[in-house]
Amino acid sequence: MSLIHLEKVTRRYQMGGETIHALREVSFTIARGEYVAIMGPSGSGKSTLMNIIGCLDTATSGTYVLNDVNVSEMDDNQLAEVRNKEIGFVFQTFNLLPRANAFHNVELPLIYAGISAEERRRVTVEALTSVGLADRMTHKPNEMSGGQRQRVAVARALVNHPSILLADEPTGNLDTKTGEEIMGVFEELSRQGNTIILVTHEEDIARHARRIVRIRDGLIASDEARR
Amino acid sequence: MTAPATQPRVVRRYPGSLLLAEIKESFFMAMGALAAHKLRSALTLLGVLVGVFSIIVVMTAMRVLQRNIENDLSRLGSQTFQIRKWPAVYFGGPEGFEKFWRRKNITLAQGRAVMDKATLALNVGLESNFWSGEVSSRYDKSPPNVGLIGATPGGFPARNWIIGEGRGLNDTDVDSAKDVCILGYRLATLLFPLGSALGERVKIDGINYTVIGVLEEKGAALGGDQDNFAVIPLTTGLNRYGAIWRSLSILVQARDQAAYDDTVEQVRGILRAIRKVQPGAEDDFEVFSNDSLIEQFKNFTFTVRIGVAVISSIALVAAGIGIMNIMLVSVTERTREIGIRRAIGAKKRNIMTQFIMEAIVLCEVGGAIGVALGIAGGNLTAYFFEVPPVIPLDWVMIGLLICSVVGIVFGTYPAFKAANLDPIDSLRYE
Known part of the structure; x- marks a missing residue:
């Protein structure tokens, strides 16, 4: 059963009268529980692909079916709901709210999901405990190390039990050791059955995934399973 | 670690709690934003503060004066009226004065x-x-x-x-x-x-x-x-x-x-x-009774009230523009935050609510201080006339309501701007 199915997805931008083809009829499928790395140099279209998979952007043409729902025809509000319930983002720059503490940052998706306060509290504590930050709940992002911040971000991504964990260069702003630590977290999440999509240009990081999709000039250059 | 994704979702949703949680969340974020920029917020609040203060101080003083006059008049017996050459209160120019003088x-x-x-x-x-x-x-x-x-x-x-x-x-x-x-x-x-x-x-x-x-x-x-x-x-x-x-x-x-x-x-x-x-x-000649005197006083104060309404609405419009300005700055500064919120599932409506709420909180904080100072200032007249202090509850309500209206009116455009930012661009905004 496929979780993500892209069929001839094309994305064009208009930039100063010039049309840029970021993606040209890309088709591929990701099954539930897969651990996939999307690789490619900058300008290859991998960010566009990630934005489309993450429902931040919509395709110019083609269809995108996520969890048996056709996402490509949804409006802005519906996409926001899909992002809230189906997708957990982890960003290179962590993207935590600077003035909010760890607890509040993780709780935020639950607020937009319309979940009651007691349940929010329970689920948030659970998520923060699972990434080993139960004792850092009242700390603000600037009171934590990079690794801890990224773990807060992972907890935030997981708190709504999404179908996909979408990580965009999750180790880009971390030193090698902390980066490995975060990759360990992903490894563990994958082993528990979570679907993870890793967007990166680093071979070392991509090697953690069990399938590597390479993008070049808006096309899939290679798609290989590892191990 | 967390439960696998295949596990059935146990989360229950309460449609009513979304709005409540959203308002609470917006309120705390707004207070946080206020605290983070104390001077800027204080200067912005000042406009609303002055507008509301001017309303409350005059309305309180008027009520005190009216009570004072009522106290004075109670000296006349019941069903009694008085006839004099001069009117009891006269607010007009010299030509009217001459008319009385010639009588x-x-x-x-x-x-x-x-x-x-x-x-x-x-x-x-x-x-x-x-x-x-x-x-x-x-x-x-x-x-x-x-x-x-x-x-x-x-x-x-x-x-x-x-x-x-x-x-x-x-x-x-x-x-x-x-x-x-x-x-x-x-x-x-x-x-x-x-x-x-x-x-x-x-x-x-x-x-x-x-x-x-x-x-x-x-x-x-x-x-x-x-x-x-x-x-x-x-x-x-x-x-x-x-x-x-x-x-x-x-x-x-x-x-x-x-x-x-x-x-x-x-x-x-x-x-x-x-x-x-x-x-x-x-x-x-002039005929007046307790009632007609109070009536006359009310007519006079009506003019004052109109004046105050005009002045304070000018002040509030100016304050509103200040609020709008600062909200626009705030939206630009927090583009990234807006992007994050959109990425984790905030709808445009949620972002609108948040920023309008912030504008309202900003106005209400200024309004509350204005109300407090206005009541204090207006009651100086009570102290002066040695009558008990007055709290014009109706005007306090009206004052705070006006603050909310100013917040909503002038917060809507910045909030609209915030809600319509592109999530992808705003996530990359430095």
Whole structure:
């Protein structure tokens, strides 16, 4: 059963009268529980692909079916709901709210999901405990190390039990050791059955995934399973 | 670690709790934003603060003044009206003033005519203030602020003066202009601390008067001078202080509330006839009662209220533009935050709510301070007039409501701008 199915997805931008083809009829499928790395140099279209998979952007043409729902025809509000319930983002720059503490940052998706306060509290504590930050709940992002911040971000991504964990260069702003630590977290999440999509240009990081999709000039250059 | 994604979702959703949580969340974020930029927020609040302050301070002061006037007026007896040459309150230019000035005086003869002809009236009294100053007895002397009032017997019930001791004025006292006086309660106890004042002599403006009565104490006197006067026969006063340039006031008490209007009409008719006012011409005297005085005060304050409304709305519009400006800055500064919120599932509507809420919180904080200062400032007049302080609850509500409206009106555009930012671009915004 496929979780993500892209069929001839094309994305064009208009930039100063010039049309840029970021993606040209890309088709591929990701099954539930897969651990996939999307690789490619900058300008290859991998960010566009990630934005489309993450429902931040919509395709110019083609269809995108996520969890048996056709996402490509949804409006802005519906996409926001899909992002809230189906997708957990982890960003290179962590993207935590600077003035909010760890607890509040993780709780935020639950607020937009319309979940009651007691349940929010329970689920948030659970998520923060699972990434080993139960004792850092009242700390603000600037009171934590990079690794801890990224773990807060992972907890935030997981708190709504999404179908996909979408990580965009999750180790880009971390030193090698902390980066490995975060990759360990992903490894563990994958082993528990979570679907993870890793967007990166680093071979070392991509090697953690069990399938590597390479993008070049808006096309899939290679798609290989590892191990 | 966390539960696998394949596990069925256990989360329950409550549609009502979303809005509540959203408002709570927005409120705390707004307070946080306020605290993060203290000076900037304070300067922005200032506009709203001034606008609301000006409304509340004037409305409070007006209410205090009105209460003060009501207190003063309660001295007149029930169903009583007063006729004078001059209006009780006049707010106008010199040309109107001249009109009153040219009017003929109300003389003793006219007053007596009213007394004879006003068949509907229960009591008719004539009255004039002659002098004020120091009154002395053989024991003590008063401060130099005792009023000397000339009156006729009919003025006592109309004024609500009740004799506590001795007797009041009678017609003989007035007809033969006797040197007798009746003292207000406080004045009597001050001048004769040891015993009864009756039969004693007091010296007022250099002339001795025999005390024939003392009035009962008037209720709780806020100003403290409701008992601080002496009453002499009107004729005695006219003889001593001159009758030519003097215009008397006529006090008329109707039999009951039902006969009040008829009594007013009858007395007006009598006065118009004896003062030879042409039919159709305006009265050349003023009739007023407690109610008409309060009415007049309200008419006057209406103008003030309109003025305040105009000034404060200008202030609030200026404040609103300030709020809008700062909200636009805030939206730009927090582009990244907006991107994050959108990425984790905030709809445009949620972002709108958040930023409008922030604008409202900003306005309400300013408004609340303005209300507090306004009540304090307005009640300075209460302190000055020695009446109890007033909290105009209705205007507090209106003031705070206006703040919310300003927040919503001027917060909507920045919020709209925030909600329509592209999530991808705003996530990359540095």
